[in-house]
Amino acid sequence: MTVAVGETVYNEGKAPCSGLGLTWSDDDLDAAMKGPVVAILFDDVGKADIEDILTGLAETEFEQEGLRRVLADPDDIEDWRIGEAIAETYLTDHRDCYFPWPDGRDERKRGSSLPGADLVGLxxxxxxxxxxxxxxxTSSEDKHPPGAMHGRTGLKQQLEDLRDNVSIRDDLVKYLGFRAKGAKWIHLFQQAAQRYLRNNSxxxxxxxxxxxxxxxxxxxxARVKKLAEDCPGGTRIELLALYLPKGRIEGIGKAAVAARAGGAS
Incomplete structure (x- = not known):
């Protein structure tokens, strides 16, 4: 199942930087939350791999209970994590992207925020x-653009850093490369890395x-226009704004946990 492509409400700019505004209906969002977004949010694939490795080792009921505890879903999820899962799913379904290593697998404790790009893939x-x-x-702020665009950790600065700072990109290449060894997707990484070595932009x-x-x-x-200025040759940038129905962001993390547990949606 793929998430809805959405209805286009505006287009901005052209190569090397473009922007697209899209809307989802309640039905679009509900369908996404019942399927691929939740699967990414709870990392069902990763948990299945762990279960496959450890099931044979959990011989007693006590050990099996321990395995169930380790693999249990979190009892609280921040709303912004839903935004990241929506973005990853959308780019996978509609931009031919592949993000093989979910960000959450690198957390040392639940709720931590890691440096580097939110999405790293191909x-x-x-x-x-x-x-x-x-x-x-992810922002509900009734302001255009929202405050999340600005500041040291705003989208503006983060995208400029990815565009202009080779060392940041190099670190992300290594991050993915460490995880590619022995993986089914190593040939995809090698192909992308070869292109990067020829032109790091x-x-x-x-x-x-x-x-x-x-x-x-x-x-x-404004961001589309600015990011296009002096954009390095070879770099392509797309900004997307996905507008959900009004009021759907606040509490969406708790709703996802409740739905997963079989409670009210």
């Missing part, structure tokens, strides 16, 4: 695979806003 641009890095912000960058306010092109307009 994108097939029709000429093969290249590296893809994405930053995601040959990357696809995504900025993704998840909102639940009225759509407005000012969310992306």
């Amino acid at each position: 994108h097939n641009d029709g000429q093969g695979n290249c590296l893809a890095f994405g930053e995601v912000k 040959d990357v696809q960058l995504y900025g993704f806003l998840v909102r639940d306010v009225e759509p407005h092109k000012n969310d992306l307009r």
Whole structure:
């Protein structure tokens, strides 16, 4: 099942940097939350791998209970994590991206925030695979653009850093490379890495806003224009703003946990 592509409400810019505003209906969001978004949010694939490794070792009921505890879903999820899961699912389904190593697997404790790009993976641009890095912000602020665009940790600065700072990109290449050894997707990484070694600006960058306010092109307009200026040759940037129905962001994490546990949606 793929998530809805959404209805386009505005377009901004052109290569090397473009912006797109999209809307989802309640039905679109509900369908996504019941399927692929929740699967990514709770890392069902990763947990299945752990279960496969450990099941044979849990021989007693006490040990089996311990395994169930280790693999249990969290009892609380921040709303912004839903935004990241929506962004990852959308880019996978509609931008031919592949993010093989979920960010959450690198947390040393639940709720921690890790440095680096929110999304690190690969994108097939029709000429093969290249590296893809994405930053995601979730905001209900009724302001265009929202405050999440600005500041040291805002989307503006994060995308500029990915565009301009080779050392940041190099670290992300190593991050993915460490995890590629022995993986089924190593050939995809090798193809993308070869392109990067030829031109360290040959990357696809995504900025993704998840909102639940009225759509407005000012969310992306200025940033699209600025990111296109002096953009290194080979770098492609796309900004997307996905507008959910009004009021759906607050509490969406708790709703996902409740639905997963079989409670009210």
